[in-house]
Amino acid sequence: MPQLDPSPWLAILIFSWLVFLIVIPPKVMAHSFPNEPTPQNTKNLKADNWTWPWH
Template identity: 35%
Template structure:
């Protein structure tokens, strides 16, 4: 069964990953997000809830 022979496809796999890592990843890392996260300085109210069955 020739489809189980990894010899012709292993180099294709390795070369495609090499191209992606060397050429595309710096472009992806360099891209900045459109909406950077804002600092949330608000405090949360941590008072207990008033349950009706208490």
């Protein structure tokens, strides 16, 4: 049965994993987003209590 012969499929499996592990991660990590987030003003805002008549 030819599908049980591991010689071509093992090479394809190893080569595909080498591509996934070596070639693709640097390309993904080098990607830069066009709109980098800017840090907002980090001052603490005063939280007002609500005075609703619940009773």
